[in-house]
Amino acid sequence: MSERSDRDEAEESPTLTIPRGTLLRSRVVSDVGTTLSRALDRGLTGYATLVPQETLLLSGEARGVLTFEDGVPVLAYNTVTDSGGPDALAELAVPGPYRVELYAVDADGLAAAHGEDALRVAPDAAATELADDAALADRTREAAPADRLRDDADEDDAVAAFLADDARIDAIREQARAEARDRAAEWGLDDALDGPSKPDGDDVGAAAGEGAASDGAVGR
Known part of the structure; x- marks a missing residue:
């Protein structure tokens, strides 16, 4: 070394x-x-x-x-x-x-x-x-001593300031989403990040029927 x-x-x-x-x-x-x-x-x-x-x-x-x-x-x-x-x-x-x-x-x-x-x-x-x-x-x-407590308070203030910075947090979240989408594209999972799909056609009826049949049920 x-x-x-x-x-x-x-x-x-x-x-x-x-x-x-x-x-x-x-x-x-x-x-x-x-x-x-x-x-x-x-x-x-x-x-x-x-x-x-x-x-x-x-x-x-x-x-x-x-x-x-x-x-x-x-x-x-x-x-x-x-x-x-x-x-x-x-x-x-x-x-x-x-x-x-x-x-x-x-x-x-x-x-x-x-x-x-x-x-x-x-x-x-x-x-x-x-x-x-x-x-x-x-x-x-x-x-x-007061200076030791002040150092701790400064750290807490810095964390609080970061959590209060909505724009910065939103930017970090958006970057994370972008990276997740890029990774999903590499794995061929693009559709998994597009949100839940809406049922159509016969699926609508099937979903409604299942809802009526299970009305009042806690879970399956």
Whole structure:
């Protein structure tokens, strides 16, 4: 692989580099919400390693790192699949128990990692995805800095703006229809996209007769 290809691949798949930190806690928990709540209560700046016990037994692909700044989750990373952000959370959202280790790290030690936008998650995403705890999600949002919440609001606004752009959506739909018709033409299925045909002649009478015979019936 060329040097350029190596560089491009590295840019597309950012990896997480953080210092070891000071171990605060190491245990097996049945609910990740316990760890998230503890980090929030302590205002922890650091990270947690999350290993679902199921993956240890089945050689699965979920060994996660979740970082915190002042108790609020910042980024998520799966060290096995090299995926980050929401994808990593989805891979970690498996039934417990989990082996969890909690570490404290100076904020400067996490600065570089927290600059990786591709690995970041919404402040309340871990509470929602991993713990399914709406109350904890609310508490986390309340503790999150305004700029983190504003970033999430901007994303929601962008999605809302797209959905409200009727002309753009109509153009996408029309393009999809055109592509479907082109594909149907290649397969000789043009008539299938012209809509339902209207019965004529004897078919009209047959359809009327069938309707009368089945009047009141739910289905065939």
